[in-house]
Amino acid sequence: MNGWLVAAAVLLAGGLGAAVWGVATGPLGRRVVTQNMTTSLVCVAVLLLAQGYRRPAYVDIGLELSLLGPIGTLVYARLLADDLRPDPPRAPRLTAVAAAGTAAVVIALAVASGPGRAAVKLLLVGALLITGNVVASRALAGGIPEEARHE
Amino acid sequence: MNDALVVICLLLVAASATAAVAVxxxxxxxxxxxxxxxxxxxxxxxxxxxxxxxxxxxxGSVLTPLLVLLSVRKVRRGAGPKTRRGTGPDRGGRDRTRPDAGPQPPGGRGGRDGATG
Known part of the structure; x- marks a missing residue:
């Protein structure tokens, strides 16, 4: 029995299950915020899986997700800006919780993998993920300037 | 442990795929x-x-949503460039966009029944 795999299973069953429910129901703002948070959730789960399977190469999946996930959210923030403008979705508390959880898990993984290139790579993925999450949340909350919205 | 992970992931894929069809x-x-x-x-x-x-x-995370959203934008702009500004009242009047993205009508059901029977 592997503790990392148990943590990944709990995270996937609870978090991603709630994310599927949140993205399939409710107003549009909540759905977009849920999609943004799903990126952080799945990336952390993949990092936990990489540690659980003892395959450091799987960290590359988390690296790609931490780069592409916020870009996907920015696509929504740009193309759904007309629909989101009347009620811009703000979720500062959820963003802070996601950032704190990501930081905690990444630091735990870096400590477990020992000092070296792997730990640096994990910390880089965590920093990219937190930065992307905050940037995407601010873009969803109306961070896109007015002159960029023309057509 | 790996079996439990596989079961969880399969259930999540089934749930999200059903939701994607239902929305x-x-x-x-x-x-x-x-x-x-x-x-x-x-x-x-x-x-x-x-x-x-x-x-x-x-x-899945970037290309598919980008293609879908750009297609929806293009269709709506072609349907009526003046009604695009108002987001509320023009949503129900354009049913032309619905069959394009909805599930395909079942066409091969009769053939499948004949093959199995």
């Missing part, structure tokens, strides 16, 4: 499709296929 609005469908792509990537990771998961992430 009718194409823009919201794109959001569900993004989550479906992420859960598929986790499933491939659990199946020890990281290369497939990498390409699934690139396609």
């Amino acid at each position: 009718r609005d194409p823009e919201r469908q794109a959001l569900v499709l993004a989550v479906l792509g992420l859960s598929l990537a986790v499933l491939f990771t659990v199946f020890q296929a990281p290369d497939v998961a990498l390409s699934q992430l690139a396609v």
